[in-house]
Amino acid sequence: MRISTTGYLILGMLRLGVQTGYDIKRATDLSTIFFWSTSHAQIYPALKDLEEKALVAGRSEPRGKRPRRVYELTDAGEEALDDWLRRPEPATFEVRDPAALKLFFSDAIDRDDALAHVRAMRRRSERHLEEIRRESEPGAEALHDQGTRFPLHVLKIGLAVHQAIADRCAELERELEEEGRGGRRKARATRP
Amino acid sequence: MRISTTGYLILGMLRLGVQTGYDIKRATDLSTIFFWSTSHAQIYPALKDLEEKALVAGRSEPRGKRPRRVYELTDAGEEALDDWLRRPEPATFEVRDPAALKLFFSDAIDRDDALAHVRAMRRRSERHLEEIRRESEPGAEALHDQGTRFPLHVLKIGLAVHQAIADRCAELERELEEEGRGGRRKARATRP
DNA sequence: CAAAGCATGTAAATAGTTACATGATTTA
């Protein structure tokens, strides 16, 4: 009985008290999006699948005439989640960053065009930092104070990643700007 | 005529002088793997597709009896690559890190099990750092000295990312270890 | 002579996105 990573994401969210497909989507957008994203087109079929496997139990709980399906973990679901949580994870870490790929090949284009890519990349990470702080951190801190600590711990890793990217891009921008103004000598002087 | 990101990766590698599907795979494993990975099962069909679109030209150039197909950019291919390189990129940045997801839900398991996940994560990034330095940096530096600078620039962003993860994990490990020994008061004291 | 590396491909399955489709309720 194979459970996908998205399946475990759902089991985990249900244990944290999130109840519907819609809310799971919202919760992931706020909390796991920086290391695991999903769409509602994945969540609804996955919930069905987990229900067939008897790991979650769903019941209809409409709000007025608007249909709504509320899920909870079964004992088997809780066990499956715990097993997964305790199992060491194969060390995969995948990044898909088309902007970085573009930058990688940017020796073929004008310095100014390349510089624009670096700036866009820095701004992207700065935007992410701001977003995490504004949208995600308050919730993570509230959870932390109630004894659920790891969401905040993981969030801080995300912040560190984007801070590192923003910093490195800022440095690269300075390097490229200096090269543009002063030529080779100055650019070299900053290296050691 | 839509070209996939993997398609542009191939066009870019061809311009850097890489000639065969096999070598493109090897080159990506050494250089783009930390922000864009592929498998040979994607590369060979993509090369075919690019050839149909007349963006690359392939010819058979066997080594002895071992078949081998050598590709080069056509003028149209060069143009398509340049257009893409100059086009600003939609700011997508996706990470798939199941270990981080596990850590996110780790309030439900023993502190020692959670600590093991943090350690595994730190070691993973340390391994990546070492690998990049050993396997990728020398080549990127050689390219840099020949005037192809951006591969090294991008590599440094990758190093910064994994350094940030390793650092943050190390700090979290200390926090969790201290909590384990001394209880709440000490752990809180390190926070501000 | 065995193992590692060179070299190319395809098939099947899984994962994931985007678009389609619908409609209720709340808020400005």
Next chain:
DNA sequence: TAAATCATGTAACTATTTACATGCTTTG
């Protein structure tokens, strides 16, 4: 009353992985 938000689903397409399949050449 229009827009935003709540709420759930499916279909078609694209992307990606894993396994299958083959065979040559170099190196230890």
